[in-house]
Each structure stands twice: as C-alpha cells, then as structure tokens.
Amino acid sequence: MKVVVLLRRLLKNRRWLILVLLLFISIMIVNITLNQEAIFKKIEIPIITVLSPAQKILSKIGFDIKDKLDTIPQIFYLKEENEALKKQVAELLQYKQNLLEYQRENTDLRSLLGFKDKNLQYDLEAAEVIARDTGNWFNVILIDKGEKQALKKDMAVITNEGLVGCIISTTANTSKVMLITDERSSISAMLQRTRDNGIVKGSIDTAPRGYLKMDFLSQDANLVKGDIVISSGLGGLVPKGIVIGEVVETKKESYELMQYAIIKPAVDFLKLERVFVIKGEKEANQ
Amino acid sequence: MRTIVYILVLGVLILVQTALSNFIGIFGVKPDLPLVFALCMAMVKNEKAGALMGLMNGFLEDILFGRFIGLNTIAKSIAGYVVGLGSRNLYKGRVIITMLLVFTGSVIFNFIFMIIAFFTGELIHPWRYLLSITVASSLINMFVSPLIYIGAYRIERFFDYYFDIKY
Structure with a gap:
C-alpha cells in the first residue's frame, strides 16, 4: 500500500519523473555509443571537423607563448648550458665512432653467417x-x-x-x-x-x-x-x-x-x- | 541571445582549455575551467542552466577525447544540476559560498565520473585515485571559481540591464 502511495506521489511530481527519464536515456546513449563505434563516429566526425581548425590555431598560440616564457630564464644559464653541451657533443662523437665500428663489424659477421642485411626504416x-x-x-x-x-x-x-x-x-x-x-x-x-x-x-x-x-x-x-x-x-x-x-x-x-x-x-x-x-x-x- | 553568448563563452573556455591545459596545471593537476563555468552558471541562473552548460561541456569533451558519449556528459550535467539546486536558497555572491559550491560540484562530478568509468570498463580501480584526482582537482577548481563567477555574474547583469533598457 505504501509503495503504491509512493509511486503515485512520484508520478505526480513531474520533476523526478523527467530526471529518471533523462537518466534512463543517458544510460541508453552510453550503451549504444560504447558498443557501436559507427554511431559514435557519425556524431564525432562533423564536430571535430568544425572544431579542429580553431584548436590548431589556439594550440599554436599556446606553444608560442610557452616558448617565449621558457626562453626568459634560459638566458641566465646559457654559458653553463653551452659548456655542458660541448662536453656532451664530445662524448657523442666518441659514441658515433664506436657505433660505426660496431656496424662495420656487424655487417662483416652477418655476411660471414650468410644473413640477409636487414635494414628497415x-x-x-x-x-x-x-x-x-x-x-x-x-x-x-x-x-x-x-x-x-x-x-x-x-x-x-x-x-x-x-x-x-x-x-x-x-x-x-x-x-x-x-x-x-x-x-x-x-x-x-x-x-x-x-x-x-x-x-x-x-x-x-x-x-x-x-x-x-x-x-x-x-x-x-x-x-x-x-x-x-x-x-x-x-x-x-x-x-x-x-x-x-x-x-x-x-x-x-x-x-x-x-x-x-x-x-x-x-x-x-x-x-x-x-x-x-x-x-x-x-x-x-x- | 543570452543562451548563444553563454554557449560561445563555454566554447571559448573549452578551446582554451584544450590548447593550454598543459600550461595551466599545478603539480600535474589542471583546473577544469568549463566545468567551473557551468557550476557558476548554475549559481548565477538556476539548476537548468547549470545542467545545460554541464551537458554541452561534457558532450564536447566526450566527442573530442572520449571513446563514447556519456562519461563527461552525464557527470557534468548532474554536477551542474545539483549545484544549481543546492544554491537556490543560499545568499549567492559571497566568495566562500561560491568556492564551497564549486568544490562540492567538482567532487560530485569526479565521483559520478568514477562510477561511469568503472561500469564502462574505462578504469579498473578508480577509487584508488579519490585523493590524488578528486580532491586535488576540486581544490584547484575551487580556487579559480571566484574569478569565473565574477565573469558569469557580470555577463548576466549586463543582459539584465540590456533587456531592461531595451524592452
């Protein structure tokens, strides 16, 4: 009896009815778009097509601002950074020499073993x-x-x-x-x-x-x-x-x-x- | 007219957030400017406006970055609606009330997001991030809310004035 009264009250209160209905529709939409990618794509494509040019411009502006802001504190460290980079270049040159040596050795060994030279990019x-x-x-x-x-x-x-x-x-x-x-x-x-x-x-x-x-x-x-x-x-x-x-x-x-x-x-x-x-x-x- | 302007403001906020979201975060947690705007609209106008703004904001985010519609759409519209409903009988405009309501709204959003993400299989253990995401992002949203509230309030007052004079 109490349940019937409660249901009657709920039905009288339109707001709750609408909310429950909206929630039900939302769950249905989640279910449909989650399981059927084609439907989601049909909605997604036109919206992204319209928004992407604006996003591209804003993203570029954002990066430009960030770049400019980043360069300000860097000015004070340029000398130290230059020294560190020179040291790094010297180390890398040594690595490069070693790598070339290994590459040559690898090619020789592969040809000795009869492997095809695999050079994929x-x-x-x-x-x-x-x-x-x-x-x-x-x-x-x-x-x-x-x-x-x-x-x-x-x-x-x-x-x-x-x-x-x-x-x-x-x-x-x-x-x-x-x-x-x-x-x-x-x-x-x-x-x-x-x-x-x-x-x-x-x-x-x-x-x-x-x-x-x-x-x-x-x-x-x-x-x-x-x-x-x-x-x-x-x-x-x-x-x-x-x-x-x-x-x-x-x-x-x-x-x-x-x-x-x-x-x-x-x-x-x-x-x-x-x-x-x-x-x-x-x-x-x- | 008002609706168009609010939609435009929301659109701009979403675009700004998508373009600059990496630069506006603190300790890796970003404020959700469009959500804060939706919550402020719920306070300035009413729960329907809050739900509508939340719905549009969430829908666009689901389309742009999601794999289905509903995760942000449902969570943000409910958050907007609840904040609008909760602020009905409050004296609006006080900074502390704005901040508390935005914090509550953000917590509601994150909580509903976690539930949907869990049931749709997007996140396996969303509860683990209750503190690191929910509380942290809600706090950041809370701190940016007074500025956005002032913006939303000014737009609303401008329209009130404009329509009073003209009509």
Whole structure:
C-alpha cells in the first residue's frame, strides 16, 4: 500500500519523473555509443571537423607563448648550458665512432653467417598536436592527421625522443592518440641492457605524476637505476626497439614474486608539439 | 541571445582549455575551467542552466577525447544540476559560498565520473585515485571559481540591464 502511495506521489511530481527519464536515456546513449563505434563516429566526425581548425590555431598560440616564457630564464644559464653541451657533443662523437665500428663489424659477421642485411626504416607521417584532454583522469591528445593520410587505429606514435602512444580513433583529418601515461595504456617492453620483459603501464598515481610503471618483471631481473626501457614488439602494436624511458626506481611487489620499476618517460609530454605516426616499415635504400 | 553568448563563452573556455591545459596545471593537476563555468552558471541562473552548460561541456569533451558519449556528459550535467539546486536558497555572491559550491560540484562530478568509468570498463580501480584526482582537482577548481563567477555574474547583469533598457 505504501509503495503504491509512493509511486503515485512520484508520478505526480513531474520533476523526478523527467530526471529518471533523462537518466534512463543517458544510460541508453552510453550503451549504444560504447558498443557501436559507427554511431559514435557519425556524431564525432562533423564536430571535430568544425572544431579542429580553431584548436590548431589556439594550440599554436599556446606553444608560442610557452616558448617565449621558457626562453626568459634560459638566458641566465646559457654559458653553463653551452659548456655542458660541448662536453656532451664530445662524448657523442666518441659514441658515433664506436657505433660505426660496431656496424662495420656487424655487417662483416652477418655476411660471414650468410644473413640477409636487414635494414628497415619506418614509414612515418608527421603530425601536429592540436588539442589535449581537458580532464585529469585520462591522457589523450588530438593530432591533425587522419584517415586521409592513411592513419589507422592502433598505429604507434613517436617523437625523436621516444614512444608517445597509440592511435585510438581516427576521423578524415584528425586522430585521437592515447598517451603511454594514460591509465588505460599498456605496452610490452623490455630492458635494453638485460632483455628482461615486462609491461609498461600508464598510471594516474605513480608518484611523481606523469611517470610509468613497468610490471611483471621477474624476481631475478637485474634492474639498475638508469636502465633504458624499450618496446619489445610483442603484441604487434608498437615496433620493437623504440625507447620508452629510463628506470628511476625499483620496487618489490608485496608478495615478493615479482618486482616493478618506475619509469621516467623519454618524451616530455608537456612540450609535445610535433609527433610522427608509424604507418609501417619499409625497406631502406641500400 | 543570452543562451548563444553563454554557449560561445563555454566554447571559448573549452578551446582554451584544450590548447593550454598543459600550461595551466599545478603539480600535474589542471583546473577544469568549463566545468567551473557551468557550476557558476548554475549559481548565477538556476539548476537548468547549470545542467545545460554541464551537458554541452561534457558532450564536447566526450566527442573530442572520449571513446563514447556519456562519461563527461552525464557527470557534468548532474554536477551542474545539483549545484544549481543546492544554491537556490543560499545568499549567492559571497566568495566562500561560491568556492564551497564549486568544490562540492567538482567532487560530485569526479565521483559520478568514477562510477561511469568503472561500469564502462574505462578504469579498473578508480577509487584508488579519490585523493590524488578528486580532491586535488576540486581544490584547484575551487580556487579559480571566484574569478569565473565574477565573469558569469557580470555577463548576466549586463543582459539584465540590456533587456531592461531595451524592452
């Protein structure tokens, strides 16, 4: 009896009825757009097409302002920075010499073993970042290249510093890229020095923010601070050998079966302005 | 006329936020300017305006950065509606009330966001970030709210004056 009275009162109160109806419609919309990508794309494409030019201009203005603001304090450190860079150049030249030597040695050994000389290069598409996720939960960026440039979902996105993320959806002229720092991202990776495998995940709470977590490292993996982490190529999304970051901290899991590492990404996501999408691999000119 | 101007202001705030969001954060947490505007509109006008602004803001964010419609759309419209409803009988305009209502609205938004993200599989353990995201971002929103409230209030008063004189 009481339930009937309550229902009657609820039905009389139009506001509640409308709210419940709206909530029901919202849940339906979530369900439909979540399960049917085609419907979401039909709504998404015209809106992004209209907004992307304005975003491109604003993004450029933002970067220009940031660049100018960044140069002011740099003036005071130019002399010291110059000295440090000279030292770095000298070191790099030495590395280059060593590398050339190794390359020659490698070619000789491969020909001795009868291996075909594998010299693959990535087929890259340059793109500009035109917008960034406004919220604090996820890390998604919008780039100004899309299906017209043959970009597809799941393609890896890089800069000259390292891995940025993967494309999660495309329109004709734009693509959404989920950064490796996003909570939902996970990439197969390995330590360059020891070849130990693991999974690099984005995390909201990995202190400090913006760092990554490398999980599933075996208990006996030899981890050292400063180790470089690269993509392992497993899973097929990201090609092998792309730098992800460097180990800054190692920790044992509470149950001590595994260990994990905190990774500092190689890419500075705050200064992400231009990226490259890996469309595939191609044979380089021999 | 008013609605068009409010939509334009909201659109500009969203565009500014998407372009400059990396530069306006503190310790990696960014203020959500469009959400704060929607909450301020709920206070200046009423709960319907708050819900409408929240809905439009959330919808655009879902389209631009999301994988489906609803995550931000539902969370932001409910936050706008609740703040509008909660501020009905309050003496509006005092900085402390504005800040407290924006903080509450931001917490409501983040909480509903977490629930939807959990049920849609976007986040597996959203509760772990209750402090690092929900409280931190709500605090930042709270501190920028007086400025945005003044902006929203001025626009509303200008329109009141304009329509009083003209009609």
